[in-house]
Amino acid sequence: xxxxxxxxxxxxxxxxxxxxxxxxxxxxxxxxxxxxxxxxxxxxxxxxxxxxxxxxxxxxxxxxxxxxxxxxxxxxxxxxxxxxxxxxxxxxxxxxxxxxxxxxxxxxxxxxxxxxxxxxxxxxxxxxxxxxxxxxxxxxxxxxxxxxxxxxxxxxxxxxxxxxxxxxxxxxxxxxxxxxxxxxxxxxxxxxxxxxxxxxxxxxxxxxxxxxxxxxxxxxxxxxxxxxxxxxxxxxxxxxxxxxxxxxxxxxxxxxxxxxxxxxxxxxxxxxxxxxxxxxxxxxxxxxxxxxxxxxxxxxxxxxxxxxxxxxxxxxxxxxxxxxxxxxxxxxxxxxxxxxxxxxxxxxxxxxxxxxxxxxxxxxxxxxxxxxxxxxxxxxxxxxxxxxxxxxxxxxxxxxxxxxxxxxxxxxxxxxxxxxxxxxxxxxxxxxxxxxxxxxxxxxxxxxxxxxxxxxxxxxxxxxxxxxxxxxxxxxxxxxxxxxxxxxxxxxxxxxxxxxxxxxxxxxxxxxxxxxxxxxxxxxxxxxxxxxxxxxxxxxxxxxxxxxx
Amino acid sequence: xxxxxxxxxxxxxxxxxxxxxxxxxxxxxxxxxxxxxxxxxxxxxxxxxxxxxxxxxxxxxxxxxxxxxxxxxxxxxxxxxxxxxxxxxxxxxxxxxxxxxxxxxxxxxxxxxxxxxxxxxxxxxxxxxxxxxxxxxxxxxxxxxxxxxxxxxxxxxxxxxxxxxxxxxxxxxxxxxxxxxxxxxxxxxxxxxxxxxxxxxxxxxxxxxxxxxxxxxxxxxxxxxxxxxxxxxxxxxxxxxxxxxxxxxxxxxxxxxxxxxxxxxxxxxxxxxxxxxxxxxxxxxxxxxxxxxxxxxx
Numbered sequence: 001x002x003x004x005x006x007x008x009x010x011x012x013x014x015x016x017x018x019x020x021x022x023x024x025x026x027x028x029x030x031x032x033x034x035x036x037x038x039x040x041x042x043x044x045x046x047x048x049x050x051x052x053x054x055x056x057x058x059x060x061x062x063x064x065x066x067x068x069x070x071x072x073x074x075x076x077x078x079x080x081x082x083x084x085x086x087x088x089x090x091x092x093x094x095x096x097x098x099x100x101x102x103x104x105x106x107x108x109x110x111x112x113x114x115x116x117x118x119x120x121x122x123x124x125x126x127x128x129x130x131x132x133x134x135x136x137x138x139x140x141x142x143x144x145x146x147x148x149x150x151x152x153x154x155x156x157x158x159x160x161x162x163x164x165x166x167x168x169x170x171x172x173x174x175x176x177x178x179x180x181x182x183x184x185x186x187x188x189x190x191x192x193x194x195x196x197x198x199x200x201x202x203x204x205x206x207x208x209x210x211x212x213x214x215x216x217x218x219x220x221x222x223x224x225x226x227x228x229x230x231x232x233x234x235x236x237x238x239x240x241x242x243x244x245x246x247x248x249x250x251x252x253x254x255x256x257x258x259x260x261x262x263x264x265x266x267x268x269x270x271x272x273x274x275x276x277x278x279x280x281x282x283x284x285x286x287x288x289x290x291x292x293x294x295x296x297x298x299x300x301x302x303x304x305x306x307x308x309x310x311x312x313x314x315x316x317x318x319x320x321x322x323x324x325x326x327x328x329x330x331x332x333x334x335x336x337x338x339x340x341x342x343x344x345x346x347x348x349x350x351x352x353x354x355x356x357x358x359x360x361x362x363x364x365x366x367x368x369x370x371x372x373x374x375x376x377x378x379x380x381x382x383x384x385x386x387x388x389x390x391x392x393x394x395x396x397x398x399x400x401x402x403x404x405x406x407x408x409x410x411x412x413x414x415x416x417x418x419x420x421x422x423x424x425x426x427x428x429x430x431x432x433x434x435x436x437x438x439x440x441x442x443x444x445x446x447x448x449x450x451x452x453x454x455x456x457x458x459x460x461x462x463x464x465x466x467x468x469x470x471x472x473x474x475x476x477x478x479x480x481x482x483x484x485x486x487x488x489x490x491x492x493x494x495x496x497x498x499x500x501x502x503x504x505x506x507x508x509x510x511x512x513x514x515x516x517x518x519x520x521x522x523x524x525x526x527x528x529x530x531x532x533x534x535x536x537x538x539x540x541x542x543x544x545x546x547x548x549x
Numbered sequence: 550x551x552x553x554x555x556x557x558x559x560x561x562x563x564x565x566x567x568x569x570x571x572x573x574x575x576x577x578x579x580x581x582x583x584x585x586x587x588x589x590x591x592x593x594x595x596x597x598x599x600x601x602x603x604x605x606x607x608x609x610x611x612x613x614x615x616x617x618x619x620x621x622x623x624x625x626x627x628x629x630x631x632x633x634x635x636x637x638x639x640x641x642x643x644x645x646x647x648x649x650x651x652x653x654x655x656x657x658x659x660x661x662x663x664x665x666x667x668x669x670x671x672x673x674x675x676x677x678x679x680x681x682x683x684x685x686x687x688x689x690x691x692x693x694x695x696x697x698x699x700x701x702x703x704x705x706x707x708x709x710x711x712x713x714x715x716x717x718x719x720x721x722x723x724x725x726x727x728x729x730x731x732x733x734x735x736x737x738x739x740x741x742x743x744x745x746x747x748x749x750x751x752x753x754x755x756x757x758x759x760x761x762x763x764x765x766x767x768x769x770x771x772x773x774x775x776x777x778x779x780x781x782x783x784x785x786x787x788x789x790x791x792x793x794x795x796x797x798x799x800x801x802x803x804x805x806x807x808x809x810x811x812x813x814x815x816x817x818x819x820x821x822x823x824x825x826x827x828x829x830x831x832x833x834x835x836x837x838x839x840x841x842x843x844x845x846x847x
Contacts, residue, residue: 113591126811134593236789293791294676294701491810500806501612504797507790515702515791533613 052090056368059118061111062098065405080395081406084382089374093408119366120409128166128174128359129490137173138362138369144172147373150380158182158355158414164549165354165488174359175372178411182482183418184315185350186243186340187472189323191310193334194221202336206247206343209311210278216310217287231287233312234279235300238510241279242351243313243340246483248275251351255487255542262543263486266351267506268530273523274343279514293511305329313340316417316469319462327458335462337469339476349483350476360409375409384413385437392438415477417463421470428466487542494541498534505529585818605818614797621708622798625779628712630772634765636716637723642753644724645731657728660721672786675714676701701787704795711796715783723768727761734760766838774831777823799823 062076070079076095085091096118099107105124111117112127115136123131131137144152155163155178162176188203190212195202198215202208213231215221222229233240238252245252251266258264266272282288289295289303301322303309307330312318316337323335342348362369382395383404396404413419424444427433436444443464450457450465463469476482491499509526512518580595585605587598609615640660647653663671678684681697691697700706738756747755781800788796799819807816 109591113594115594130590133590134597291680291682291699291702293789294787299673299676496810496812497608497815499810500802500812501614504614504790504793504802504805508793511790517791 051088052368052371055086055090055092056371057092057094058120058366058368058371059094059096060408061108061118061121062095062408063104063122064098064100065402066100067402068405069401070406076406079406080403081408084378084395085375085408088378089371091371091375117363120360120362120372122177122358123174123361124358125165125356125490128361129168131361132168132173136364138364138366139171139173140175140362140369140372141172143370143373144175146370148377150385151373151376154178154376154380154384154411154413159484161484161488162355165356166359174361175376175409176355176359176411177357178414179355179357180412180414180416181353181355182350182477183415183470183473184317185352185473185476185482186246186313187316187337187469188243188340189312189314189318189335189337189469191216191221191333192336193332194310197221197223202338203341206341209247209341210282213282213287213311214285217285221310222307227286228308230289230303230309231311232282233300233304233309234288234292234514235297236293236295236511237297237507239297240300240313244279245272245275246350247340247348248272248278248343249346249348250275251483254351254353254483254485256483257486263539263546265530265535265539268527268535273520276510276513276523277520280516280520283514283516288514293515301325307333316463316473319469320459323462324456324459327455331455336467337462337472339472339481347479347481349481352482352484354485354488355414357412372409375407376411379407379410383407383410383439384416387435387437389438389441392441396438397442415473418470418473418477421464421468422474424464425466486546489545492538492541492545494534495538498538501533502530502535502538505533582817582821584813585821587814589813589817591813601814605814606822608815609819609822614802617794618797618799618802621795622777622779622800625708625711625784625796625798626776628708629715629779630769630776632712632716633719633723633772634769637720637727638765640720641724641727641731642757644728645757646749657721657725661725662721663718664722666718668782668786671714671718672783675710675787679710702789702791704792707788707792707796711780711783711787714787715780726768727764730761730764731757770831770834770838773834774827776830777826 064076070076074080076098077093082093085093097107108121108123108127112131117131117136128137155176158178158181162178163172166172166174166176188209190202194216195212198212198219198221200208200212200215203212216229216231218227220227220229232244242252248271250269250271252272254266255263256266256269279288283290289300289309292300295303300309300312304312305322305325307326319335319337326333326335340348340350360372362372382391386392386396393399394403396402420440420443423435423440424447427436427440427444428447433441433444443460446457446460447465450461461468505526509518509522513520513522583595584598586600586602587595588601588604589595589598644653644656647656679686679700681687681699686700687697698706700710734757738760739752742752742756777799779798779800781798781804784796784798784801785804788801803816803819806812
């Protein structure tokens with residue numbers, strides 16, 4: 001009898017537990033129902049710049065940043081930015097969830113798969129295309145036409161390609177999250193203390209650069225009497241070779257316009273063969289780490305930080321990361337950025353990808369799409385134009401937290417940092433800081449501290465100082481030394497089907513050629529094979545898109 | 550039978566949460582198999598995407614590297630399966646002979662430890678210790694006048710590095726299972742054998758091994774289902790384009806195709822294909838295990 005009772009008890013407990021679990025689950029599912037919240041408060045006052053009364057609520061999903069710390073009582077939906085959205089425009093934000101950047105794509109993919117998308121959110125290019133194909137996106141053309149001028153010029157600063165890429169079938173289906181691809185174009189970072197040691201001057205041509213690489217390898221620039229330094233950094237995905245390739249007028253992984261006006265894949269052009277041949281020679285002469293094949297970018301950085309490599313191609317921002325780490329470790333280390341060099345009389349051009357980080361998409365049927373442009377207007381005003389230190393510490397940076405990252409929609413100016421350096425240098429020369437925004441002031445202070453001897457701020461000076469890398473970027477901009485990727489839409493059908501197969505032989509062949517495991521003529525075989533495995537068909541597909549753009 | 554089921558109902562109720570979890574997380578998602586027969590567009594979902602029959606499978610078989618990838622997968626995983634039985638079995642037999650308890654426990658714990666490290670971490674460590682210029686392994690080989698070997702960059706070495714490092718990481722775990730099985734052998738059998746004058750080796754051969762035969766067969770049967778799993782995490786963290794020839798396996802290829810190029814249809818098709826093969830293999834070995842070792846799980 002007693003035993004039976006125990007049995008019943010256990011059974012009852014388990015039943016309750018599992019029921020409770022079910023109930024919880026269903027609650028979780030029920031609570032975030034974006035459609036209800038967005039439909040309810042439809043606002044009569046629609047015009048941009050005005051205030052919605054009663055306030056509208058927009059749902060979104062949020063990418064959290066590790067550097068953002070909310071003040072006491074503040075949350076992802078209640079912070080300086082959201083309060084300002086509400087005060088100014090009567091827009092309330094409701095975040096359905098937030099995850100950090102590493103999980104972002106997976107989580108949003110999952111969300112799209114369930115079809116339950118919020119009023120607006122940041123989509124990747126592939127997601128944007130999928131959503132457009134599934135007819136889930138709102139046409140923003142009308143809202144864009146009435147958008148504030150400030151926002152329009154922000155979105156067009158890097159050229160019209162960004163907006164064009166957000167148009168499908170003539171409709172604007174997203175606001176491009178413009179980034180800084182041209183500003184991020186690669187340059188040559190060289191250890192100038194080594195350069196002095198081996199008695200060479202800064203590189204003007206590809207020949208100069210190859211000589212520097214050789215000297216860095218053979219002349220023991222670190223002075224430890226061991227032959228343990230390399231001339232040029234190479235990682236196994238070739239991300240640190242873009243600028244090097246560009247010096248040979250070879251471009252990696254983009255689509256360029258050929259003589260006949262048609263688009264062609266850049267990595268199979270003869271210029272690429274020349275560049276790979278030179279890299280093979282450098283590898284044979286031990287100027288490249290023999291283990292580059294198993295070193296990704298972060299491993300290569302380890303070598304740079306520990307003072308084994310004296311030259312690498314990377315973005316202008318390398319001053320802060322990774323070079324600052326090398327500076328911290330080695331009191332004698334000194335790096336400087338130089339423009340990329342050409343192997344002939346024709347100046348080198350930097351390959352520039354389409355300048356979008358992602359796309360701000362709006363769910364079909366959302367009542368107030370123009371609200372996004374208002375929010376973007378506020379972003380531009382506060383982040384780029386404000387000079388009031390009080391507003392700065394309230395919305396941008398209070399000295400502890402990057403408050404600006406609490407914004408719900410943003411887009412970056414294409415040459416923000418380049419212009420910032422010019423302003424900061426001017427202020428440093430004249431001592432007149434009245435023209436500086438809060439963000440500029442931060443840079444200004446850091447450079448002054450560096451000049452007073454604080455080497456932990458070396459990176460800021462290396463980027464924004466008089467000899468800073470942004471000066472190189474400015475030079476690129478003035479010469480318009482860019483070659484843009486002509487393929488500015490998300491991957492096409494055949495392209496995504498074939499890309500795994502085609503990328504594989506490309507990476508494999510390039511690695512083997514540099515590694516001297518295959519003769520340079522293997523490149524010709526690769527080109528044939530690439531075309532056979534779908535390259536020809538993909539080229540046709542791309543040109544068809546190009547013609548009907 | 551029926552009466553005992555009825556009277557034991559609280560026990561069956563105890564099973565319920567596990568069964569529910571299984572249904573929700575293992576059987577529910579199986580519905581996703583339909584992706585293999587669709588031109589799947591996530592935003593349209595399972596029901597909205599177009600059906601394309603066996604096109605995804607045809608596409609996979611048309612890929613020029615499929616043979617190489619299949620071969621790599623089977624080659625690496627068969628070596629792993631064989632070594633994965635032999636090594637822990639040997640180690641557990643050796644440990645079983647050790648009288649010193651503290652030493653035995655110590656060894657057991659130490660060899661078990663790597664099991665808890667993730668391949669992401671081990672990948673970084675292995676790149677360092679196997680490095681031809683700065684790695685400790687090559688420094689050691691250098692003492693004997695052997696030229697540095699680029700273990701992670703040469704196709705002739707790479708599969709073996711995979712097998713050895715995998716065994717090193719996991720053999721402690723299987724060893725513990727075998728040791729547990731060994732304790733189940735009746736000590737009186739050994740006493741009788743000693744009486745009959747059997748040596749240590751004879752005791753192992755005639756008592757220990759037959760005693761754990763069923764466990765060995767069971768683990769073999771289970772691992773054969775994994776013959777097309779050559780270990781994604783491990784390969785992914787160690788390989789590079791240089792060793793695609795010998796190291797690119799089905800899972801890494803699917804990863805590049807399915808997740809990087811967003812080809813959900815073909816990726817699911819490969820997954821389904823793998824599962825079907827595994828099912829056939831498990832069924833066969835299960836039958837064989839019953840026939841030859843008179844062992845059945847169910």
